[in-house]
Amino acid sequence: MKIAVVAANGRTGKLITAEAIERGLDVTAIVRRDNKSAATQVIQKDIMDLTKEDLASFDVVIDAFGTWDPEKMDQHSATLGHLSDILAGTKTRLLVVGGAGSLYTDQTHTTMISDLPTFPDAFQPVAQGMKKSLDALRKRTDVNWTYISPAADFQAEGPRTGSYTLAGEEFTTNEKGESTISYADYAIAMVDEAQQGQHNQQRISVLGK
Structure with missing residues (x-):
């Protein structure tokens, strides 16, 4: 399996790249500046400069x-x-590191957690920005996409426990009443989805146990 990780220099991108390499997958880092990930195969380009030809050989683009x-x-x-435009009409799957603010409060899917008065003001700009991109993605029937939201408490320095719980579109908590996951465990979930591919054109979420 050939995987490209876009923005592989970022905190999440680095861990996803390392997780995929650890599993023996063929991984290419796509970075704007000098590569800082574990990948030895690199495309150095701004995202907006990528072409259909750049991504044509990959099974999955993250x-x-x-x-x-x-x-x-x-x-x-x-x-x-x-x-989405340059992958449209191809078999290549597009997996997206999403946000938690757009998770719904219940199964009616009428209210998102970012709509609640308790949602932190500091997180509103990124929540709204990512919600807008998810709304646009939902309209794409020509792309094999999967959008993966992390738990509400997305911990950059959290431990790698090696396990997680897969959930759907609703805000979910674990047995402790917590909605949390480390970047490292999120990376495991992302690479699992890349290898298993069971949620085409769906938004899913993951949280720590």
């Missing part, structure tokens, strides 16, 4: 792009839209 800059929130939609 989009790990993200920004916290309030002035750049439109880049979530722009970059994901570009990747």
Whole structure:
């Protein structure tokens, strides 16, 4: 299996790249600047400069792009839209590192957790930016996409436990009443989805046990 990790220099991208390499997969890092990931195969390009030809040989493309800059929130939609356009009509699967703010509070799917008054104001810009990109992705029937939301408490420095719980579109907690997952365990879930491919054109979520 050939996998490309877009934004492989980021915190999540690095761990996904390392997890895939550890499993013996053929991994290429796509980075804008010098490669800092574990991959030895590299495409050094800005996301918006990628072409159909650049991605034609991959079975799976993992989009790990993200920004916290309030002035750049439109880049979530722009970059994901570009990747969708150049993968449209192909067999290549597009897996997206998503956000938790767009998870629904219950099965009616009428209210997202970012709509709640308790949702932190500091996280609203990125939640809204990623929600907009997910809304656009849902309209794509020409792309084999899967959007994977992490738990609400997405811990960059959290431990790698080697396990996680797979959930759907609703905000979910574990037996301790917590919604948390480490970047390392999220990377495991992402590579599992890359290898197993069971959620085409769906948004799923993952949380720690």
